[in-house]
């Protein structure tokens with residue numbers, strides 16, 4: 001369900017953003033990763049740590065109790081700290097919780113942080129439910145999406161090159177992002193080499209590394225009381241979480257769930273798909289951007305591949321899709337990913353995205369799906 | 384042994400939904416507990432909705448390359464399973480076949496794969 005008017009009754013704003021670069025697993029501790037992002041967000045917001053009322057940490061891989069050992073190094077102020085796990089959408093859900101806490105009036109200034117370090121395997125719970133299916137371990141996430149690609153390409157007469165162009169664009173965007181794990185412009189030929197599963201190649205699959213992302217969420221009261229820069233505050237106009245329902249027999253669950261969640265988010269924000277200027281989606285695999293562009297109503301079914309090819313979804317096009325580089329190039333360190341999307345959207349809506357700036361961006365959207373299946377969508381607006 | 388093999392699914396007593404695989408918990412459509420399910424044999428045959436050949440895999444089994452299909456069973460449910468041979472395309476009619484295999488630890492197992500029907 002959406003937050004049902006809460007966000008219109010008591011407006012909620014992102015007032016600060018911070019990142020630790022997404023990178024391959026290193027010796028850097030998660031505490032160092034997380035603190036780097038939080039300190040940057042506090043500086044960006046001009047908020048001092050003692051003014052933060054509560055903290056939510058999105059993490060799926062660290063294990064229990066990760067927040068305090070990290071955040072107490074900013075000063076052990078005794079505030080509420082809660083870890084949030086929602087698979088790939090863990091960071092998005094941390095943002096959702098922070099927004100809800102501020103909108104409810106309980107707090108004026110709340111931190112939402114995402115931090116993770118990959119370990120061997122993802123340890124997903126559905127595999128422990130004791131339900132034996134036929135595919136066993138043969139269908140890992142990249143094959144799930146390779147099968148979606150097969151179905152989509154067959155249905156719409158789209159070829160491998162057209163799907164690969166999603167990765168071509170996102171690697172190019174990532175090359176302009178100093179926080180991205182992949183910062184190289186690639187040729188279509190490079191992207192089409194190294195097959196992994198079906199039509200998906202290595203560069204059409206996201207890297208899972210480490211990193212951190214943080215945002216400071218505040219109410220109008222908080223902004224006034226702390227005398228924060230109102231012109232750089234970006235309003236969160238919808239926050240919607242949904243899980244998979246029964247959509248009929250088929251494999252297009254991720255798109256159907258996205259359509260459901262997107263619809264509720266557009267309704268809550270009272271905006272149309274055509275109003276979206278920047279969009280960060282769960283493009284863990286190249287095919288997903290095509291599926292979600294259509295599911296979110298940014299174009300008609302079967303149109304997305306041609307729109308990618310014509311540059312419609314480039315920075316400077318009608319809607320900049322994954323201007324950060326998306327999961328494909330910026331990376332997908334799991335916990336940070338959903339928060340990092342909010343960071344990118346806020347920077348775009350402030351006009352502070354540098355070489356990745358989408359001109360005149362006013363309305364932006366962040367979308368994540370995760371194992372389970374869950375979907376979290378936020379819409380943000382300038383002014 | 385029947386040809387094609389039979390797969391044990393269930394029909395929900397609450398809403399008549401037919402599903403595979405067996406589920407010991409309850410119905411996703413109407414919420415009836417699994418005690419209200421009746422077993423239902425589903426023929427291992429159907430048509431291919433999507434297909435992907437896997438080139439990289441993080442476990443020793445199955446050995447790459449192998450092909451996975453999304454199969455709409457004649458009896459209704461949709462399953463994912465290994466389809467033998469690499470010439471399978473969307474729209475093909477496939478039939479189940481039982482194959483002897485090994486799990487990651489080398490223990491013998493019998494798997495249900497599919498093959499393009501001739």
Ligand SMILES: [Zn+2]
Pocket residue numbers: 395396397398399400410411412413414415
């Ligand atoms: Zn039922």
